[in-house]
Amino acid sequence: MGVRELGLPERAADPGALPGRVTIWEVGARDGLQNEKTVVPVEVKAEFLDRLARAGLTTLEATSFVHPKWVPQLADAEDLLARLPRHDGVRYPVLVPNERGLDRALAAGVTHIAVFASATETFARRNLNSDLDAQFSLFEPVITRARAAGVDVRGYVSMCFGDPWEGVVAPEQVVSVGRRLRDLGCTQLSLGDTIGVATASSVERLLDTFTSGGVPVGELAVHFHDTYGQALANTLAALRRGVTTVDSSAGGLGGCPYAGSATGNLATEDLVWLLDGLGIAHGVDLDALVDTSVWLAGHLGRPSPSRVVRALAAR
Amino acid sequence: MGVRELGLPERAADPGALPGRVTIWEVGARDGLQNEKTVVPVEVKAEFLDRLARAGLTTLEATSFVHPKWVPQLADAEDLLARLPRHDGVRYPVLVPNERGLDRALAAGVTHIAVFASATETFARRNLNSDLDAQFSLFEPVITRARAAGVDVRGYVSMCFGDPWEGVVAPEQVVSVGRRLRDLGCTQLSLGDTIGVATASSVERLLDTFTSGGVPVGELAVHFHDTYGQALANTLAALRRGVTTVDSSAGGLGGCPYAGSATGNLATEDLVWLLDGLGIAHGVDLDALVDTSVWLAGHLGRPSPSRVVRALAAR
Numbered sequence: 001m002g003v004r005e006l007g008l009p010e011r012a013a014d015p016g017a018l019p020g021r022v023t024i025w026e027v028g029a030r031d032g033l034q035n036e037k038t039v040v041p042v043e044v045k046a047e048f049l050d051r052l053a054r055a056g057l058t059t060l061e062a063t064s065f066v067h068p069k070w071v072p073q074l075a076d077a078e079d080l081l082a083r084l085p086r087h088d089g090v091r092y093p094v095l096v097p098n099e100r101g102l103d104r105a106l107a108a109g110v111t112h113i114a115v116f117a118s119a120t121e122t123f124a125r126r127n128l129n130s131d132l133d134a135q136f137s138l139f140e141p142v143i144t145r146a147r148a149a150g151v152d153v154r155g156y157v158s159m160c161f162g163d164p165w166e167g168v169v170a171p172e173q174v175v176s177v178g179r180r181l182r183d184l185g186c187t188q189l190s191l192g193d194t195i196g197v198a199t200a201s202s203v204e205r206l207l208d209t210f211t212s213g214g215v216p217v218g219e220l221a222v223h224f225h226d227t228y229g230q231a232l233a234n235t236l237a238a239l240r241r242g243v244t245t246v247d248s249s250a251g252g253l254g255g256c257p258y259a260g261s262a263t264g265n266l267a268t269e270d271l272v273w274l275l276d277g278l279g280i281a282h283g284v285d286l287d288a289l290v291d292t293s294v295w296l297a298g299h300l301g302r303p304s305p306s307r308v309v310r311a312l313a314a315r
Numbered sequence: 316m317g318v319r320e321l322g323l324p325e326r327a328a329d330p331g332a333l334p335g336r337v338t339i340w341e342v343g344a345r346d347g348l349q350n351e352k353t354v355v356p357v358e359v360k361a362e363f364l365d366r367l368a369r370a371g372l373t374t375l376e377a378t379s380f381v382h383p384k385w386v387p388q389l390a391d392a393e394d395l396l397a398r399l400p401r402h403d404g405v406r407y408p409v410l411v412p413n414e415r416g417l418d419r420a421l422a423a424g425v426t427h428i429a430v431f432a433s434a435t436e437t438f439a440r441r442n443l444n445s446d447l448d449a450q451f452s453l454f455e456p457v458i459t460r461a462r463a464a465g466v467d468v469r470g471y472v473s474m475c476f477g478d479p480w481e482g483v484v485a486p487e488q489v490v491s492v493g494r495r496l497r498d499l500g501c502t503q504l505s506l507g508d509t510i511g512v513a514t515a516s517s518v519e520r521l522l523d524t525f526t527s528g529g530v531p532v533g534e535l536a537v538h539f540h541d542t543y544g545q546a547l548a549n550t551l552a553a554l555r556r557g558v559t560t561v562d563s564s565a566g567g568l569g570g571c572p573y574a575g576s577a578t579g580n581l582a583t584e585d586l587v588w589l590l591d592g593l594g595i596a597h598g599v600d601l602d603a604l605v606d607t608s609v610w611l612a613g614h615l616g617r618p619s620p621s622r623v624v625r626a627l628a629a630r
Contacts, residue, residue, distance in 0.1 A: 196626070199592020200551050229585035229622035230592070233548040236515050270544035277514020277545070307544035311511070 016240050021281040023059060024268060025190070025221060025247045026052055030061040030095055031265055032253025034071050038300050042076040046083040048296055052250060053087045055288035057268075061114065062092040065101035081108045093154060097128075102142050106149055113146055114154040114190070115139045117181055119174045122165040123158060123194075136180050143185040155186035156223070160206060161198040171209035178215065188219055190247055193234065196227025200237035207241045221245035224266045226252065226305075231266035232274055239278070246271060251293030251304035267306030269293065287312075333554055336596040338374060339583060340505070340536060340562045341367055345376040345410055346580055347568025349386050353615050357391040361398040363611055367565060368402045370603035372583075376429070377407040380416035396423045408469060412443075417457050421464055428461055429469040429505070430454045432496055434489045437480040438473060438509075451495050458500040470501035471538070475521060476513040486524035493530065503534055505562055508549065511542025515552035522556045536560035539581045541567065541620075546581035547589055554593070561586060566608030566619035582621030584608065602627075 029049055033040055040048075049060050062084065068075035077094065084092055093112035096102050105113055117139065118124035121132045128135050143153050160174045178189045191206060198206075203222070211217050222238040224231035224247075235246055252267030269289055275282045290312045297304045304310065344364055348355055355363075364375050377399065383390035392409065399407055408427035411417050420428055432454065433439035436447045443450050458468050475489045493504045506521060518537070526532050537553040539546035539562075550561055567582030584604055590597045605627045612619045619625065 199589055201593050226622055227626050228588045229547055229582065230589060232544055233551045233589060236548045236551055267544065273543045274514055274545060274548060278516050307541055311542050 017242070018239055018278055018280060019242060019244045021244065022239070022275055023245045024057060024271065024282055024284065025059045025061065025245055026057045026250060026268060027061045027223075027247050027265060028052070028249035028251065028253045028268070030064055030074070031247075032249040032251075034064065034073050035254045036073065036300060039073050040299060042079050042083065044296075044299050045076070045080050048250075048292065049080075049092070050085050051292040051295070052289070053085070053090045055292060056282075056284040057250075057289075058090050058283065060090065060092050062094055064095035064097070065104045066095065066097045067100075078104065078108050081110065093152075095156075096142060096146075098138060099141055099145070102145060106146075106151070110151065112152045112154070113142075114156055115142055115181070115186070116156045116158060117177055118159055119157050119169050119177050120159045120163045120166050123163050127158070132177070136184065139181065140184055143181075147185045153186050154188045154190060154221075155181035155184075156190045156192055157181070158192045158194045160191045161193045161202050162195060164195060171206045174206060175209050175213045175215070178210065179213065182215065182219070188221055188245065189215070190221040190223045190245075192223040192247075193225055193231075196225035196230065198224065198234050199230055200233050203234045203237045204241060207238060207243065211241075217242040218244060221247055223247035225254070226264055226266055232270055235266060235271060235274065239280070250289060251296060251309050252306040253296075253304075264305050267304070267308065269306045269308035269312075273308050332557070333593055333595060334557060334559045336559065337554070337590055338560045339372060339586065339597055339599065340374045340376065340538075340560055341372045341565060341583060342376045342538075342562050342580060343367070343564035343566065343568040343583070345379055345389070346562075347564040347566075349379065349388050350569045351388065351615060354388050355614060357394050357398065359611075359614050360391070360395050361400075363565075363607065364395075364407070365400050366607040366610070367604070368400070368405045370607060371597075371599040372604075373405050373598065375405065375407050377409055379410035379412070380419045381410065381412050382415075393419065393423050396425065408467075410471075411457060411461075413453060414456055414460070417460060421461075421466070425466065427467045427469070428457075429471055430457055430496070430501070431471045431473060432492055433474055434472050434484055434492050435474045435478045435481050438478050442473070447492070451499065454496065455499055458496075462500045468501050469503045469505060469536075470496035470499075471505045471507055472496070473507045473509045475506045476508045476517050477510060479510060486521045489521060490524050490528045490530070493525065494528065497530065497534070503536055503560065504530070505536040505538045505560075507538040507562075508540055508546075511540040511545065513539065513549050514545050515548050518549045518552045519556060522553060522558065526556075532557040533559060536562055538562035540569075541579055541581055547585055550581060550586060550589065554595070565604060566611060566624050567621040568611075568619075579620050582619070582623065584621045584623035584627075588623050 063077040064074045094110050096105050096113040124132045146153050224234045248268040248271045249265035250268045252264040254265045272286050293304045293309045294313050378392040379389045411420050411428040439447045461468050539549045563583040563586045564580035565583045567579040569580045587601050608619045608624045609628050
């Protein structure tokens with residue numbers, strides 16, 4: 001009798017088995033550009049997303065319906081979405097912080113949204129002007145109304161490994177936040193290492209705490225920042241635990257590596273290089289992606305921090 | 316009956332088990348500085364090595380006795396060694412390309428040397444002016460005389476995963492080169508990804524080919540370059556295979572990340588961050604190491620490419 005007949009997850013047979021295919025959740029246009037000092041013109045953003053779609057990326061987080069006062073870089077959300085060309089099999093999720101944001105997103109015809117929760121008390125207070133417990137009453141009407149409108153909802157859980165005020169975050173606390181988002185209707189949880197302090201062991205520990213708590217690994221995505229150079233090693237650890245959705249940003253957008261702190265996302269190109277080496281399908285044309293990152297770097301006025309982009313662009 | 320009684324390697328009991336302690340083989344002063352455009356004054360090199368030793372690094376590859384015509388950056392080898400302060404438990408291996416180099420090394424009183432072999436035909440011809448088979452007759456007298464003088468010999472195997480002319484390199488070919496070095500008297504093999512093309516899977520495959528070919532994992536070190544951002548993920552894969560010696564360079568010295576191609580070594584600071592996260596002992600004081608890399612970056616006139624250095628230096 002095989003593992004499937006026993007009803008066990010396939011992973012149990014071989015704790016180091018890798019998935020055959022991974023979905024790259026490209027966050028460059030949202031998580032990347034919202035942290036860039038340069039405000040990128042809307043037509044450049046539209047071309048950026050179109051190029052990424054033509055390079056084979058199928059999940060492109062396009063923008064955020066946060067109040068323009070807080071993130072002026074993304075104040076053009078409606079305009080951008082109206083300009084995006086449709087490609088078969090490509091989706092453009094958007095971040096939605098509250099019901100006002102949801103109204104705007106629904107009016108713009110979006111089909112996938114994401115909410116942004118905190119795993120820690122302090123970050124909930126600082127980022128959401130709420131608290132760890134109260135954040136769910138913010139999200140509840142957003143998720144409920146979105147689902148009723150046929151819109152899929154991802155739940156970001158930020159500060160999953162540590163935060164600047166509380167230090168190390170207990171996996172059980174993260175799982176508790178994640179499960180509440182799931183109970184409200186989120187179909188996927190993206191586990192964010194917002195300040196880049198995770199290492200492979202803490203990644204494994206958190207994923208194991210989720211799965212032993214009844215959340216299937218197929219509902220979990222990982223979202224790493226490369227602040228301490230650990231993003232790709234953390235991704236490898238997550239893949240070996242069976243994770244099949246990985247967040248990254250084209251060219252490693254999102255930090256400012258030449259101005260002191262490097263807080264960029266994992267670069268999509270470096271991720272693609274790893275997946276190719278591991279024999280994991282992803283559907284992305286690396287050369288087209290590198291061309292896109294080099295082209296965008298020209299608009300941002302600085303080279304990409306992605307090692308793959310730098311190495312291939314130098315050829 | 317336990318695994319030990321069966322005479323199996325401990326790793327067989329748990330393919331994901333991590334070593335309790337790792338030796339960091341710090342190559343910044345040799346592999347790093349030989350690739351820097353700036354020629355660093357000998358007194359700065361001596362202070363660099365002294366600072367690294369005081370930060371807790373115990374294996375500091377100091378320089379190379381290659382002909383100064385080929386590597387002018389290291390022409391001060393004798394002068395540098397004479398200036399190095401002795402610390403208990405600290406060794407300063409040097410690279411030795413030939414018998415003339417060995418004469419110089421022995422005259423300088425070194426106790427540990429390394430020879431530099433190629434895993435590919437083309438690189439043997441280009442780098443050693445030899446060929447894959449003939450390189451061993453170059454090394455044989457060097458290794459034999461060194462061992463007779465009580466000097467320990469490490470064997471570098473370069474281009475272990477791919478080279479720019481021959482593409483992918485077969486693990487069996489690398490193992491064949493490594494075994495011949497070992498038969499000649501090398502006590503450790505450092506498996507080098509000279510052009511940075513390895514990924515976790517190819518690392519595992521090579522290590523497995525060595526161990527199934529009778530070379531104990533305790534005699535293997537790994538030497539990764541971060542050209543495509545894979546160095547730390549590759550290190551994680553090697554640690555999970557039981558490797559206990561990892562090469563790295565303080566601050567990621569050795570490439571020129573702001574001039575197109577990034578060919579630097581794995582940064583020691585990023586490695587230390589990983590080891591700390593995995594609970595693996597290493598003996599290094601990270602703050603002292605970061606201070607040293609920031610100090611040296613001032614002499615080189617450019618910031619360190621290490622993500623940990625940039626993040627911690629910005630605090």
